[in-house]
Amino acid sequence: MKTTVDLSALPHIKNPGRMVILKSKWYPKVVNNLSVACQAVLSQYGYDRVEEYTLPGCLEIPLAARDLLALDEHLQIDAVICFGVIVKGETLHFEMISNESMRGLGQVMHDFRRPVVVEILPVYELAHAEARAADDVYNKGIEAAAAAIEMVAWRRSVGC
Secondary structure: OOOOOOHHHOOOOOOOOEEEEEEEOOOHHHHHHHHHHHHHHHHHOOOOOEEEEEEOOHHHHHHHHHHHHHHOOOOOEEEEEEEEEEEOOOOOHHHHHHHHHHHHHHHHHHHHOOOEEEEEEEEOOHHHHHHHOOOOOOOHHHHHHHHHHHHHHHHHHOOO
16 A cells, blocks of 8 residues: 655754665665655755765664764764665575564664664565655655654654
């Protein structure tokens, strides 16, 4: 089921910090489409400090998120947004990488108490990921940006 996000309901962030986008190098067309859509929304809502890093794969994304947040002494990173594609093949590689990436990113979010938004797409066919990264209102990069903005606004509203 395709869903869209009502961007008109997004809060505007006062004094936005940095947003970090971490991308897997695999399936670059899909991953870049997600990132471009995400950055467009972030820019529209005041984020002009968006850093993007491309990593060897999805398994390396949790370590990169941990490293960047550990170096962020002044708490300038508002959120980390992660993009990747994992396509089901004939081995258990799909399950191992999907599970470990999600587990690792969840652990980073809890350890550093900063939003980590995950749009690592585990799919059975590349066409499924391409549909989620199309140049339309259903692009998951839009949802990722909206989730990051909503979490930043919520955390600030409760004093985090």
